[in-house]
Amino acid sequence: MESLQVQLPNDLQEATKAMIGDALSEAIKDVQNKNSFPPYLNKGEASAYCGVSRGVFNAWLKKYDIPTIKIEGVSRFRRKALDEFMQQHEK
Structure with a gap:
């Protein structure tokens, strides 16, 4: 060849x-x-990590089943779980 x-x-x-x-x-x-x-993000960090406003992230929390860790009223979001969530909505 x-x-x-x-x-x-x-x-x-x-x-x-x-x-x-x-x-x-x-x-x-x-x-x-x-x-x-x-590795574990608060809501503001999670919205920044996903590249959206906090309002959009709050809307996503209501609409989608984003895995959330809650301990004594404190919510945290695992980076890996957010990556998986975003990949599930990739087209």
Whole structure:
């Protein structure tokens, strides 16, 4: 089987490198941001973690069965449970 080689113009090579670099930087920043949250989140942290306002998160709590840890009236949300919730609604 013969291989096919394509040579892109220099400006297109540089633009492609810049796009890949930007995408990689954003992905790294997203991972670092997600990992900066504690394993158990309060409601404000949970809404920020999901990238929605606190009002939207409250509406989700009423509409969906988001796993919540409640101890003596204090609610906490596991990061992993929030990730799973978001993935269940991925289309």
